[in-house]
Amino acid sequence: MYDTGVMLRSRPWHRWVVAGAVLVGIFYLFPAVTFRPTTSTAIADTRFLTPAPLSNLPFLKELLKDNGLGPEVEFASRHLKYRRNAETRPPLSQIPNKLFPNPPQTINIETVTTLPQLLPPVTLAVENSPRPNEVDASALIFGVSTTYSRFNDDAAGPLREWKRWLTDGNGSSNGAALVLCLHEATDDQILLAQTKLEGVGIRATVQHSDSSLDMPGRYFSLINALYNHPSRETRSYFGLIDDDTFFPSIAALLSMLSEHDPSKPYYIGAFTERVDWMMDHKVPMAYGGAGVFFTAPVVKTLDDLTPTCLKKNPESGLYLEWGDQGDLLLYNCLHNHTEVILTNVPQLHQMDQFGDPSGLYESGELPLSLHHYKSWHRLAPEKVHVVTDACGLNCIFQRFQFADDWVLSNGYTISAFPRGIDFDIMKMEGTFDNGLAKNGVEDVSLSYSFGPLRKNLAGTGRKISWSLLDARSDEYGRVTQVYVKRRDDERWLAKDEPKPRLDSVIVLVWEL
Template identity: 35%
Template sequence: MLIGSRILTILLLLCGSLVLFRLRSRSNSPPVRLEAAGQSNQGGCSGRLTRLIDLDLKFPIKYARRDIIIKANPDLDRTSLTQIDAALLSDVQIVDPVKSPDSGLEQCSSPLTLEVPAFPRQPANASHIIFGISTYIERMEDSMPHLQRSLGHTNARLIVLAVEFGEVTPDSKEMAALETRMRGLGIKATVIGAPNNSLMQTRYFSLVKVLYEKRDSATQWISLLDDDTFLPSMYSLVDTLGAYDSSKEWYLGAMSEDWWSVMVYGMMSFGGGGTFLSIPTAAQINANYDTCTKESTANQGDIRVFECITAHTTTKLQPVTGLHQTDLGGDLSGFYESGRLPLSVHHWKTGWHFEQKPEQRALNTYPMAKMHLVSDVCGNCFLQRWQFGSNTILSNGFSISTYPNQNILAELVRNKEIDKMEDTFMPTREVNSFMKGYEHSIGPLRPRAEGKIQYKLLDAKAEENGGVRQYYVYRALDKEPDIVYEIFWTGNETQV
C-alpha cells in the first residue's frame, strides 16, 4: 500500500506540472525545449485591456494574447523555421476596453517559454567603423530612432553631412542641436555642413574624403549609408567585417535586388545597402579624389565611388550576403517573412522610387524601429520564424500568418519550399537577359501562398520591466471587427 501511495503521488505531481513541448529544429542544431502551460479559463487577465485604448483601433475588436518567456541557450543556432507543437494563441473573444475596461478574458493562455540562441547583453563595440550620411536635417527626424537602434552605444562614429533643403541652408545652431540630440541617444555623431549648392552625387562622393580625414588610429572601415538604411544587428555586422583583413584593399557592399538596375548601373555597391571601404581603399580614393571628381559624369554618388575604385585600383566589389539595397517594389512581406536576419535594410522610410504613385509607396513603408524593438529581449530574434501548431507562423516583429488550408503550409514545410522567399513583390522590369529580376540577390522564389491571412505589426512598446509588447492586427472587411493579437516578450517569469 505504501508503494502504491507513492506511485499515485508521483502521477499526480506529473499531471499537475507544466507540459513540455519539444521543438523540431529545421537544422542540425541541438533540439530546443519549450515549456508551455495548458490554456486556462480561470480569468486572471482582467485590467489589461485598457492598454489597447491608445492603439489605432476601432472597438469592439476580436482579441487574444500570449506571454512568451525567453531563455537563452548557448548551444542553439538560429534556424530558418522552428516548429513548435503548441498553439500560439487561444480563441479570440470580443472585447471593448472603452465600454468595459475591467472585463477579463474567458480564455487566458498561460505563458510559453521559448529558447533562443545566446546573445550578448551589452551593445557591440564598433569603434573601428566610421559611418557617413548625407541628408537634409528635416529628414533626420524620422531617422533618429532607427539610427539609435543601429548605432546607439556601439562607439561607432557617425558623420552627418547636412545639406541645404531647397533654398534653406542649415545654420550652425540647427546642426549643433541635431548633434546634441543624437549624442543624447548614445550616437557618437558629428554634424557638419555641406558646401552650398553642391549636387547630391558630389556630396555622397565627398563623404569618402571626409570620413577618411576624420579617421583615427582605431579606424579600420568607413561606411557610406543613406538616411533610410537600417542595421538590425551591429554584432552580426562586426562579425561579418571581421572576416576580411582590413589592412588590405576591400570594397564591400551589395548590388541591387533589381537585375535591371544592375544591368544599367553595373556590378557595384548600391549605396542604400551600405558601402564599406577598408582604409587602404579609402586612401586610394582620397589620393585620386580631384581626378575622379573631374572625370566623372555620373549622376549618383555610389556610381562615382565605383568609378573611382575601378579607374585607380585593382579592387573589385566583394558582395556581402545580408546587405540589402531592398529594390523590391510592392508588398515586401516575402522579404520580411523569409526568416532571414539581414545585415542592412533600405527604403523602409519611403518605399522604392520605382513605385511611382505616392499612395502606393506610402503603403510599403515599415516602422523598422518598432519592428526591431523585440530584439532588446531576445537578441537576434528579429524576423525569426516560429511555426506554432499546424497553421500559424510568427515572423517576429513583422507578422503572424495563419493558413486556413493547413495542407498548403504542410506541403511548403515538407518540400522545404518554406525556405524560399515568397514572391509578393511587384513585377520586375524586363531585361533581355538570362536573369529574371530578383533571383541573383535573394535566391529562388516561391509563388504567393493561397489563402494566407496576415496579422501585421500595428505597434510595439517597451515596458519598464524590460519586456516588449507587440500588437498584430488584421483589418477586417465590411462591418466585421478587427482582430488583434497581443504578444508580450519577457526575459523573466513574471506575467504582466
C-alpha cells in the first residue's frame, strides 16, 4: 500500500489535484455558494468604518490666516448627524433642538492647541439622495463654447466647478460627457485643455471652434458637435451650457429630464427671471446660461437646419433668422421651421437678477442650475457643493430652522434672528437690486418668478449671517464647513450700532 502522505509531500502537484477536486465538490454540492471579488471601490470606501478622531484645528488655522481673519475670534461649533430617511426635501425643516444653546467662546487661533469641546450632536433628517460618487449620468452630454484664455484662467476658469458635477468627486467620470469648443486656440492649447480635463476625471472632447463663425454661430454650432459625437447613440439628453453654468444636483437634473421621453422632440429650458426683459424681448425662449436641453430628435432637426439657420444677409451681416445671441438664434430656428416649443422649467436658473443673491440661495429651493456666479454676483459653488459628499446631492441649500431661531441654508449661510422670526419665512427675502425701485415704487421685475418678496433685513439688526468660507470632506464621509462673519461687515448692524470687536467663526461637522 502506498503512503499517501509521503507521496503528497514528495510530489507537490498532487496537492493541486486534491484541492481542485475539493473545490469541484463544493460547487457541485453547494451551487448557491459564490465568490464575490472585493473591488477597489469597496476597499476605498471607509464611510462605514470607525472614523479616526477628527482634528479641524490645522485646517482652521491655515484657512483663517489665509483669509485675514483673527487671530482672536469668536468661535462656535456643532456636529450634525444626518440621517438619510426623510421622504421628501421640504423648503424648510423645523428642528426641535437649539443649534447654539451656549454663547460663543473667544479663542486665539494662533495660540490655541485644542478647539473648545463640542456640544452633543444634533440629528437632521435629509432625503435619501445619491452622493456624487453614486450617480450614473451617462444619459447626458453637454456642449460649451469659450476661449482658451478664459478656460485656463485661475479665477474665471470653470474647472473647479466642473469637477463637482461632471465627476464622482474621486477623480473619475460620472458618465456624463463634455464637448468643449475653444475659440482662438492653438493645437497645443487644445491638447493642454484635454489633458487638464482628463486629469480631473472629466470625460471630455476638446476641439477648435469654427473660426468663420461669430459668437451666436459658435453657440449654434455646438449642436453639430453634439450630433457628431461618437457617443450620441448612447445619450438621451443633449445640453448646451455657458462656462459658468453649474448644476447643484446632477441627480435632480436627471430626475427632471427623465420625465421627458428621449425618443420624442423636446426643447427644455427656462425663461429669464426678469419679467421686464421678457416683455421687452417678446420671445419665449430658453435662456442659455440656465442650461438648454434637447432630445435626440430635436438635435437631428437642428443639425439638418444648420445651413438654413446660419445664413446671413450679405448686406447687413445679420442672421436671416435673427439672433444676436446664440440662444435666441436657436429659438428662432426652431420657431420658424418646426412645431417644437419650449418646455419651461423654472428651477433652471438664468440668474438675471442683480444685487445680493441671498434671497434665492436662502429660500430653501433646490435649484437645478445656477449662472452668473462669477460676474453678476459672487458664489463659490464648488465649496458650497462639498457637503453633498456627506448628506447627498439634494441637501445642498436645504434650509433648517432650529428652536433658537438659527437658520442654516446648507452650504451658503447660517443666520441668527436676534428679535425672533416674526415674518413669513416661506416668502423669499427681497435682497436683489435691479435698480428699478424708485420714488417709493416697488420693483416687480422678479415677482413673476419669485412671487411677492418680503423685506430685505440687511441693515436692520434683525438678521445676522455667517457666510461659508470653505469646506472639506474626509475619507470617512465627514464634511467640515467653516462659516464666517467679519467684524467690519456692516450689513448686519442696525442704524448707529457699533461694529463688533472680533471676527466670528462657526464650524459645522456633518457625519453619519
